[in-house]
Amino acid sequence: MSFVLIIFLVALSGIFSGLTLGFFSLNKDDLKRKAELGDKQAQKVYAIRENGNLLLCTLLIGNVAVNSTLSIFLGSLTSGFAAGLIATALIVIFGEIVPQASFSRHALVLGAKLSGLVKLFIIILLPICWPIAWTLNKMLGEEIPTVYSRKEIIKLVEHQEDLFQSEIDADEEKIVKGALSFSNRKVKDVMTPKEKMYCISSTQKLTQDIVKKIYATGHSRIPIYDKSPNKIIGMLYVKDLVGQAVGRKNAGQIARQNAFLVNEDRSLDDVLNAFKAKRNHLFIVTNSKPEVTGIITIEDILEEIIGGEIVDEFDELKIHKA
Incomplete structure (x- = not known):
């Protein structure tokens, strides 16, 4: 029973850690654009990512709570030094490195699949997180939108055309580049x-x-x-x-x-x-x-x-x- 609880807490720690990196590695404007174009995964993730400070508070407080619980539980099973060493190893490897490596590569897919769980955590932690998020919104304001220069858009189109999965062909790339540069x-x-x-x-x-x-x-x-x-x-x-x-x-x-x-x-x-x-x-x-x-x-x-x-x-x- 104790072993199962340890695995559960480590997994939960990894989910919180991975989701934190995954959600905030996704550009909010990109998510909104994909959601408006009908991407179902983007729609699920954007609905959560839209209120960034509330999401951040939920994930961080949830992660801290789980890691603290894991350390306390291990401390009750073994000596203080051993508990600290084991907890640190489990949290760093399985609660940080592995999940963050996974979520950084598949942030949209995993975020969409776990969106229901994240909404549940937001509801549970809302009494604690909402006042903090509200304060951050008032102090820091809205997130700064991403604005691309003409040169950046041209580079983005060039990069997209080079990708095997891209829908942009060479002629379309040429037209977009011409349309963006001819006014200069x-x-x-x-x-x-x-x-x-x-x-x-x-x-x-x-x-x-x-x-x-x-x-x-x-x-x-x-x-x-x-x-x-x-x-x-x-x-x-x-x-x-x-x-x-x-x-x-x-x-x-x-x-x-x-x-x-x-x-x-x-x-x-x-x-x-x-x-x-x-x-x-x-x-x-x-x-x-x-x-x-x-x-x-x-x-x-x-x-x-x-x-x-x-x-x-x-x-x-x-x-x-x-």
């Missing part, structure tokens, strides 16, 4: 520079050779300037050339007067919002003087997000013809 980049980092722009004068006659050159660029929109490339006045939509009498009109007569300007130092997320607000796909990029320094399209920004090239309908046409 500026227009001038991704724009097509002025030297690579293809634009034509508003007075340029749309001869057969000019139309062929326009189609050959593969662009769906061509900037139109007045006198100087630094004075963009509109956009020629290549699709508007269909059905036009070649050579009878100049570019300015067909161009749409919707050339929007954007400063090269604006952030990409700001410009993406501007694209959505203006319902336009191409902006003329200028510097502070202001001089035209290039063009940026919504495709340029989306390519930064997805980490790959987007082929529009004209690019596709060129590929099929090649």
Whole structure:
């Protein structure tokens, strides 16, 4: 009978010790997120972990009570020194090391399985623990939530993608990383520079050779300037050339007067919002003087997000013809 009681007390000590480490090694915000996503184990554990100070008091007071009872009981069976030595060995090995090693690896699973037992301990020790927990809540306040920086989230996604069990694939990782990092980049980092722009004068006659050159660029929109490339006045939509009498009109007569300007130092997320607000796909990029320094399209920004090239309908046409 005495041996059974010793085993029971050591096991109970191990449960208290393991649960203390296990429950508080689980991030409260992570548990809440998993619980909201329908994880049954997380729901059971979060219901207990939510009131951290009450849980902590319950587990610690329960552990101290069990360990003290074990020492007193062993003392009644043998000499004081022997009882202390045996109690210390049992508590350290089977009441601390072994259970904490187990709970640290399987905290969520074991915590969920023992959640009913923990609730029972909370009810039993509530008259003692609730005043202490209430005092701690008033003195220390709520637990500080976990806030991740962009770089930390990117690292987390990279780590998750590398795991065999992960649901995240390489393409999803690339998109998430692009979405989180593109706002730190500026227009001038991704724009097509002025030297690579293809634009034509508003007075340029749309001869057969000019139309062929326009189609050959593969662009769906061509900037139109007045006198100087630094004075963009509109956009020629290549699709508007269909059905036009070649050579009878100049570019300015067909161009749409919707050339929007954007400063090269604006952030990409700001410009993406501007694209959505203006319902336009191409902006003329200028510097502070202001001089035209290039063009940026919504495709340029989306390519930064997805980490790959987007082929529009004209690019596709060129590929099929090649």
